[in-house]
Amino acid sequence: MGKSLLFRGETPPSLNKVKGYFTQKGQNELEAEHFFMFYQFKQWRSKKGNLITNWKSLASGWIMSAIRMQTPDPSRNTQ
DSSP states (O other): OOOOTTTTTTTOOOOOHHHHHHHTTOOOHHHHHHHHHHHHHTSSBBBSSOOOOHHHHHHHHHHHHHHHSOOOOOOOOOO
């Protein structure tokens, strides 16, 4: 089972593709690099060890998490 099967005949995305996608979604390149390096290290596998078949869907979830972490939670206001 080679990496070519990972994305149904395509190779895993390049860092430039990931940066382009993140930029298109309004995120910075540093966040794209974090995403890319994280999944590159994991050999493009999920938490359960399954090969990732849709990196854009995964990236969208990553972006949503990043946005939530950047947005202050008014319920935590201690003033």
